[in-house]
Amino acid sequence: MFLLSSKRLRICAIYICVLVGLLLATEGNAQRVVINELMTSNAQTIQDEDGDTPDWIELYNASTTPVDLTNWVITDDSLEIDKWLFPAIVMQPGAYLLIFASDKDRKEGKYLHTSFRLGAGRESVFLYNQLGQRVDDYISTCIPSGFSYGHTPDGTNPKTHLLTPTPGRSNNESLTATIKPGKDTLVFSQSGGFFTQAFSLQLSTGLPGTRIYYTLDGSVPDENAQLYTSPIQVKSRKGDKNDVSEEETVATWQPPQGEVFKATVIRAVAYIDACPAGPVITHTYFVDEKMPQRYTFPILSIATDRSDFFGKKKGIYVSGENDGLGENFFASGKEWERSIHVEFFNENGARAIAQGMGARIHGRGSRKNPQKSVRIYAREEYGAEWLNFQMFPDLAIEKFKTLILRTPDADFSQTIFKDELIQTLIRPMNLDLQATRPSVVFINGEYWGIHNIRERFDKHYFAQHYGVDSESIDFLGLSLDGNEIIEGDGQHYANMIQYIRNHDLAEDVYYQYISTQLDIANFIDYHIAHLFFANWDWPNNNMRFWRPRTPAGKWRWVFFDCDACMIQDSYKFLYLYSSREENDLKYKSYEESTFLLRNLLQNRQFRTLFLQKFMYHLNTTFEPGRIIKEIQSFTQTYAPEVLEHIYRWNSPDTYTTWVQNLEEIKLFALRRPIEMLNQLQTLYQLPVLLYPNPSNGEFQVDLGDDEHIPLNIQVYTTQGQLIQTYTYVSSKEAKGVSMKLTHQPAGLYIVRIQYGSLVFNKKLVLYKQ
Structure with a gap:
């Protein structure tokens, strides 16, 4: 039923690669070309034909046969395996080939020049043959000025620092050295935050001779960056032209309606002898005379190399130009994760987080929207294994592995906060939900709009919320891409489904067994x-469920992605998803995703509980007054931020459009309970009719059932005072009961109807008698 897990697929892929490698081993040894030597700080060693001293790479043919390098590739990015192609050139056995990494992109003349440069201690180099197979690589390490790094003797391992570089010649006689980069502390005179006036920022270190390099565009600084020689003037950026905000993120993208608000991002690093003396330090400064009042949401600032987000080859936020791979923003996996630096500022401007993280585009269909959701990862390779911060004030969890910066652009209703609203409304239900916090995001110092910071459902979520072993869970999914195994395996779930196929759940003994396999209360809620909010992007999509892999572990369903909710209040999904008419085409299209619900509803015990809970939530969780009150609260929270978001993303079209969209979901809140009540009555003949209403004191309760079930009716004032009680037993001959309120003033009353185990609360309006 379920596909192989991604982990197992990776293992299979590794085995295949090993087999392919063995098959190619003979040919690979016959044509072994290596990156023999490399220099990233060429001050005086060698000049190119222009008299410049760019970085250089030396190849060596360590085989005994000539090697044709035509259409081989050398690159500083493993994703761009077509970055710089070799011209028609043949390396003889034992030959050396010098290539300048100068960014001059020359394939003719005295020297070859690549289309990229190398940053000291930053860039790796990869060599691929004409078949796209990686032949050799150099993984970045610090190479001090005047030193090179390579094989000695030629073509052998290990690699080491060379005190006497030999570009284009043998390394065999070179002196080697052990390099221990120096350490120093880089200090900013002012931390990032909110400022009302311009100021001078000083950068300093503890040792003489340490040099400081910095950038203002979000990129990671190295020796090619600006050398710090005097204080940096940090001021308001009003009047500066838009930069990354003008990047076309998708074909339907529209530019901002004018200048976007900007902050100053300063990234700096200290260097000793061409080697970084410490980590890159990043601070973001927001300068505006009204800055303390400018935003009512906290700010999350992302700094990153421009090409990582917007580059044609490897930019994760744009369509890109990768032939055969489709749009960049649809790419997924670790290979499409980019290094970023994240700062989080509370509403008062205090910086609470400053940490390196990884970033990927998040979601499915929403990736094609101009504004995209971003998933951020804490990993040791970026600086810290966890993000240690209580991001959500109402959630007592103080560390996170992954968070989602969810865009409101995914909301089909364009309310900006609908999914967050629904997550809040259903907090009282027995569901696994995502904590959420609204924020404003900046990328490389430019306003990027409203995003909701969310928890992500993964193994770490379940471990923290339930105290289970993160490596011992089954986590499955059902989406438009098919069945998915996210963690663990699907054997337990498949066994449960097969059991139901072989046993009629109308029989209590079989239903009782299934109730030990899945959490019935969670499944019902x-x-x-989903049925109440009329989610038309479900259940064939956006369905996920999990269980701890223990003998008593039960399946639970997680609620997420309600962007397609609250649109059509008349949707009759309850009938569609509970139908058992096998000739119905709609039944067949939802057969697998609704299999459990349809079969469980055949059991009277489950059906009664399902109806009880549905009626309870209609009277409480989904009571129109409660929903509308929550909508109004969200409106007041978001209203101060909406105009700037629209100005940036042109979505919704106008502020007036946004207000109109909110009125639509208010109408849904008013109409949907009635629609759901009608569907429940039609399918299950619920005893919920009370008429006439308004009434002059005489009214009828229509049971709509022909069974002998005790009925208890109580009438209360709105202050909770019981004023009348009536007990009745229905029958085929008398399906309803007549009541009369006497000597009561006109007004609103609550009629509590207990019909067997079901309880309904109806409002009765009494006019003057």
């Missing part, structure tokens, strides 16, 4: 929530 999960389906009630």
Whole structure:
């Protein structure tokens, strides 16, 4: 039923690669070309034909046969395996080939020049043959000025620092050295935050001779960056032209309606003898005379190399130009994760987070929107294994592995906060939900709009919320891409489904067994929530469920992605998803995703509980007054931020459009309970009719059932005072009961109807008698 897990697929891929490698081993040894020597700080060693001293790379043919390098590739990015192609050139056995990494891109003349440069201690180099197979690589390490790094003797391992570089010649006689880069502390005179006036920023270190390099564009600084020689003037950027905000993120993208608000991002690093003496330090400064009041949301500032987000070859936020791979923003996996630096500023401007992280584009269909959701990862390779901060004030969790910066652009209703609203409304239900916090995001110092910071459902979420072993869970999914195994395996779930196929759950003994396999209360609330909010992007999509891999572990369903909710209040999904008419084409299209619900509803015990909970939530969780009150609260929270977001992303079209969209979901809140009540009555003949209403005191309760079930009716004032009680037993001959309120003033009353185990609360309006 379920596909192989991604982990198992990776293992299979590794085995295949090993087999392919063995098959190619003979040919690979016969034509062994290596990156023999490399220099990243060429001050005086060798000049090119222009008299410049760019970085250089030396290849060596360590085989005994000539090697044709035509259409081989050398690159500083493993994703761009077509970055710089070799011209028609043949290396003889034992020959050396010098290539300048100058960014001059020359394939003719005295020397070859690549289309990229090398940053000291930053860039790796990869060599691929004409088949796209990696032949050799150099993984970045610090090479001091005047030193090179390579094989000695030629073509052998290990590599080491060479005190006497030999470009284009043998390394065999070179003196080697052990390099221990110096350490120093880089200090900013002012931390990032909110400022009302311009100021001078000083950068300093503790040792004489240490040099400081910095950037202002979000990129990681190295020796090619600006050398710090005097204080940096940090001021308001009003009047500066838009930069990354003008990047076309998708074909339907529209530019901002004018100048976007900007901050100053300063990234700096200290160097000793061409080697970094410490980590890159990043601070973001927001300067505006009204800055303390400018934003009501906290700010999350992302700094990153421009090409990592917007480059045609490797930019994750744009369509890009990767033939055969499709749009960049649809690419996924670790290979499409980019290094970023994240700062989080509370509403008062205090910086609470400053940490290197990884970033990927998040979501499915929403990736094609101009503004995209971004998933951020804490990893040791970026600086820290966890993000240690209580991001959500109402959630007592103080460390996170992954967070989602969720864009409001995914909301089909363009309310900006609908999914967050629904997550808040269903907090009282027995569901696994994502904590959420609204924020404003900046990328490389430019306003990027409203995003909701969210928890992500993964193994770490379940470990922290339930105290289970993160490596011992089953986590499955159902989406438009098919069945998915996210963690663990699907054997337990498949066994449960097969059991149901072989046993009629109408029989209590079989239903009782299934209730030990899945969490019935959670399953019911999960389906009630999706059915009530009329989510038309479900259940064939956006369905996920998990269990701890223990003998007593039960399946639970997680609620997420309600962007397609609250649109059509008349949707009759309850009928569609509970139908058992096998000739119905709609039934067949939802057969797998609704299999559990349809079969469980055949059991009277489950059906009664399902109806009880549905009616309870209609009277409480989904009570129109409660939903509208919550909508109004969200509106007040978001209103101060909406105009700037629209100005940036042109979505919704106008502020007036946004207000109109909110009115639409208010109408949904008013109409949907009635629609759901009608569907429940039609399918299950619920005893919920009370008429006439308004009434002059005489009214009828229509049971709509022909069974002998005790009925208890109580009438309360809105202050909770019980004023009348009536007990009745229905029958085929008398399906309803008549009541009369006497000597009561006109007004609103609550009629509590207990019909067997079901309880309904109806409002009765009494006019003057």
